[in-house]
Amino acid sequence: MDTNNLDTAKSWIESTNDSIDVYKVGLEFYLRFGAQGLRELSSAGSFSIFLDLKLHDIPNTVSAAVSSVADLAPRFLTIHASGGAAMIQAASEAAKEISITAVTILTSLSDQDLSEIGYSEGAKPAAIKLAKLATSNGARSIVCSPFEAGEIRKAVAPEIEIITPGVRPAGSELGDQKRVMTPLEALTAGANYIVIGRPITDLAQKSLQDMKSGAAKILDSLK
Numbered sequence: 001m002d003t004n005n006l007d008t009a010k011s012w013i014e015s016t017n018d019s020i021d022v023y024k025v026g027l028e029f030y031l032r033f034g035a036q037g038l039r040e041l042s043s044a045g046s047f048s049i050f051l052d053l054k055l056h057d058i059p060n061t062v063s064a065a066v067s068s069v070a071d072l073a074p075r076f077l078t079i080h081a082s083g084g085a086a087m088i089q090a091a092s093e094a095a096k097e098i099s100i101t102a103v104t105i106l107t108s109l110s111d112q113d114l115s116e117i118g119y120s121e122g123a124k125p126a127a128i129k130l131a132k133l134a135t136s137n138g139a140r141s142i143v144c145s146p147f148e149a150g151e152i153r154k155a156v157a158p159e160i161e162i163i164t165p166g167v168r169p170a171g172s173e174l175g176d177q178k179r180v181m182t183p184l185e186a187l188t189a190g191a192n193y194i195v196i197g198r199p200i201t202d203l204a205q206k207s208l209q210d211m212k213s214g215a216a217k218i219l220d221s222l223k
Helices: 006-016 027-044 059-072 085-094 111-116 123-135 146-155 183-189 198-205 208-220
Strands: 022-025 048-055 076-080 099-103 141-143 161-164
Touching (some): 027 048, 059 085, 076 085, 085 123, 111 123, 123 146
Parallel strands (some): 022 048, 141 161
């Protein structure tokens, strides 16, 4: 739901709600419309919210931030696993009814990018290590590339849910994603949920019917 227009967001939900039941709302939307904007979206259909704020700060600040959005009842709320054990614990304890979702390594980063910012390991070992750290400190779901999903599935408890961005239908533009799989490949690799944004939302530039059909086609490809 990367848009700064509330009516556009509503129209996207209305057009795709037959195929999608969790919508990811990130910084672009939330910083413009806030909690009230999320409440207004509820009129567009029946769905759950994946609130992608990627919180990363000292434990007390993150705990307070989680508490401040708890009344919105998002299904998933993201934090950065790299914030460390105390921060992850603080987030998880602040709202036990929310699936605190730890982001491991961004799918826009390559191994070279990681080396440049100080990670001595490649994406996969770093993501696995962060996933273990997060889930041992209360995170209930993990965000990782589909290329790490299989190894992370083996490394964490079976009830931990794995969410993979970096998913593109065959033939789609990669955009700023570096490590991608198709939807079916990602689920086969171990993901419980897949994040697909622009391959669907860009279709709205043609028509909302194209957007509706595109979302339905992706869903059909998983059957």
